[in-house]
Amino acid sequence: MALGNKIRELRDEMGMSQAQLAAEGGLSQGYLSQLENDEVQNPSASVIFRLARALHIDPRVLMQAAGYGDGVGEANGGPEYEVTVDPDLLRFLAALPREQQTHLFELLKGMETKGNGHGSSHGRFQKSAGQAELQEISSRQR
Numbered sequence: 001m002a003l004g005n006k007i008r009e010l011r012d013e014m015g016m017s018q019a020q021l022a023a024e025g026g027l028s029q030g031y032l033s034q035l036e037n038d039e040v041q042n043p044s045a046s047v048i049f050r051l052a053r054a055l056h057i058d059p060r061v062l063m064q065a066a067g068y069g070d071g072v073g074e075a076n077g078g079p080e081y082e083v084t085v086d087p088d089l090l091r092f093l094a095a096l097p098r099e100q101q102t103h104l105f106e107l108l109k110g111m112e113t114k115g116n117g118h119g120s121s122h123g124r125f126q127k128s129a130g131q132a133e134l135q136e137i138s139s140r141q142r
Contacts, residue, residue: 004038006065010055011036015091024054042066056090 011021018036022029027047034040035047048066052059093101 002038003043003062003066004036006062007032007051007055008036010057010061013087013091014055014094016055016094020094021051021054025050027051 007021011018014021016024018032019029021027022032025032025047027035027050031040035043035051043066045063048062049059052062055062093104096104
């Protein structure tokens with residue numbers, strides 16, 4: 001698959017617009033459009049790595065699509081990349097403002113700490129409160 005098609009496919013899976021991906025990847029929307037339409041020959045590794053970070057994928061996926069596959073990944077004995085996060089969850093998180101992402105992350109870390117046996121009997125209360133907060137954040141997105 002050509003690089004442009006791969007970028008577009010991944011961007012669509014994430015539910016991102018070109019403008020969103022361009023902003024997250026530090027590119028102009030026009031340049032991203034040129035990439036998606038395969039009008040750019042040999043984009044720099046820096047561009048590929050920034051797009052991979054913005055798309056939450058292993059850069060090797062885009063490197064291979066760009067034709068740099070001979071020296072990366074499985075062909076070079078490296079591990080195969082496997083996505084372990086639900087794409088719907090990534091889309092939901094990507095749609096949240098950064099401040100809410102940070103708040104949600106802190107909330108989840110607190111739930112994890114309480115749920116591993118190190119917390120007091122307040123752990124169940126904390127989880128219930130955390131679930132209510134998650135519902136509130138989710139309802140704001142609708």
